[in-house]
Amino acid sequence: MKGYVYTIEVMIAISLIFLSLVSMFSTPEKPTDYSLTLIKEQGFDSLEYLDHKGSLEQFVSQQDELSLESQLVALLPPNIEFESEFCTTNCSTRNLPAQRTVVIVDYYTAVYRDQFLSQKVRLYLWERF
Amino acid sequence: MKGMSQIDFAIALGAFLLVFALAVYYLTNFSVTLSDSAQDANTYTKGADLLHVADFGFTPANWTAARGVANLTRIGLRTDAYRFSVLVNNTASFVRSGPVLNLSSELVSINLSAFGFSSADINSTVIYNETNSTVPYQIIATNITFATAITAQQVQWFTIYFDDDSNFTSRSVAVSGVDNLTETLFPIHRISVMQYKKMNDLNATSYTGLRDHIGIGSDFRIRIRDLATNASALTIGNVAPRRTSVTALQRPVLYQNETAGVHGGQLIVEVW
Numbered sequence: 001m002k003g004y005v006y007t008i009e010v011m012i013a014i015s016l017i018f019l020s021l022v023s024m025f026s027t028p029e030k031p032t033d034y035s036l037t038l039i040k041e042q043g044f045d046s047l048e049y050l051d052h053k054g055s056l057e058q059f060v061s062q063q064d065e066l067s068l069e070s071q072l073v074a075l076l077p078p079n080i081e082f083e084s085e086f087c088t089t090n091c092s093t094r095n096l097p098a099q100r101t102v103v104i105v106d107y108y109t110a111v112y113r114d115q116f117l118s119q120k121v122r123l124y125l126w127e128r129f
Numbered sequence: 130m131k132g133m134s135q136i137d138f139a140i141a142l143g144a145f146l147l148v149f150a151l152a153v154y155y156l157t158n159f160s161v162t163l164s165d166s167a168q169d170a171n172t173y174t175k176g177a178d179l180l181h182v183a184d185f186g187f188t189p190a191n192w193t194a195a196r197g198v199a200n201l202t203r204i205g206l207r208t209d210a211y212r213f214s215v216l217v218n219n220t221a222s223f224v225r226s227g228p229v230l231n232l233s234s235e236l237v238s239i240n241l242s243a244f245g246f247s248s249a250d251i252n253s254t255v256i257y258n259e260t261n262s263t264v265p266y267q268i269i270a271t272n273i274t275f276a277t278a279i280t281a282q283q284v285q286w287f288t289i290y291f292d293d294d295s296n297f298t299s300r301s302v303a304v305s306g307v308d309n310l311t312e313t314l315f316p317i318h319r320i321s322v323m324q325y326k327k328m329n330d331l332n333a334t335s336y337t338g339l340r341d342h343i344g345i346g347s348d349f350r351i352r353i354r355d356l357a358t359n360a361s362a363l364t365i366g367n368v369a370p371r372r373t374s375v376t377a378l379q380r381p382v383l384y385q386n387e388t389a390g391v392h393g394g395q396l397i398v399e400v401w
Binding site for chain 2: 004007008011012014015018019021022025034038041042045046048049052053054074075077111113114
């Protein structure tokens with residue numbers, strides 16, 4: 001009888017150990033999410049490209065957000081939505097989604113031809129889905 | 130009852146086997162997910178590294194395809210190029226002498242040495258007018274001269290690009306006209322472009338040799354696609370197989386073509 005009970009106890013102990021392992025490992029590790037890093041990088045790269053092309057300062061000088069956004073549509077992947085603002089210290093946050101993680105990229109511009117620009121370009125980006 | 134004496138043992142054994150099975154199932158699931166995550170992280174890192182060809186030049190800086198991949202430490206296509214604007218203003222303040230007139234061929238002369246670029250590759254100069262068309266020019270020593278027709282009171286802007294470490298051939302043509310106006314030159318901006326010479330060197334290199342030498346451990350493809358025409362400006366590597374996990378990253382870049390023209394492109398990197 002003694003050995004019999006002992007066996008039962010061992011079985012119960014091993015079961016408890018396995019139960020613990022199951023509860024610890026039942027939730028698979030969440031894969032690393034690169035999406036926000038990628039979005040920020042792509043936003044900055046797109047603005048830098050437009051800057052080197054000479055278009056960004058032109059848009060800021062003419063306060064032409066529409067042209068900037070039409071260029072960005074061609075440069076950014078279709079799964080990214082964005083909103084741009086030309087501003088200094090107080091940047092508007094209108095048209096931003098309420099239930100999304102929004103990434104902000106600020107790009108500073110200095111001069112366009114013979115004009116001094118005292119504004120930055122703020123780009124808000126978020127995933128479409 | 131003889132046969133019923135082990136019932137508790139049987140139940141305990143059953144419970145043990147059930148939990149053991151669940152443990153194996155979840156641990157296996159966990160390990161596979163962990164392995165997949167690690168692999169995804171690995172290919173993403175490789176893709177991000179390859180995307181940095183747009184941030185650096187070759188290492189060593191003077192590497193060419195003729196030297197072979199064995200001497201190549203790092204792939205890079207980037208070079209510093211330069212951009213500045215020129216204002217041609219046909220109003221009274223800018224006329225050298227006489228009244229403001231329509232000018233059929235106003236000469237504009239620029240000396241890159243005066244900017245401090247005495248060793249620039251003058252043949253890499255490309256001049257764009259406001260309609261983004263190239264303007265032919267003449268090279269005399271370090272002077273670049275082009276001509277434009279400009280009416281009275283008109284203002285014209287030109288954008289000029291040049292490189293300092295490329296090796297383009299001369300596209301100088303004879304230009305004639307009269308220099309009636311004082312042009313305004315604006316400060317030079319340094320910009321980042323994918324250099325034509327570097328793209329050619331990479332193109333001339335064997336893909337498998339390159340892949341094995343840089344030790345990436347994965348197949349890849351690097352492309353530059355022209356944003357306006359969708360034409361391919363550069364393709365290195367194989368087409369990705371259809372049934373595998375591929376990490377694809379992209380970024381917009383400026384690149385030089387065979388005539389030193391500066392164009393917008395999409396650098397696309399695929400790793401699998």
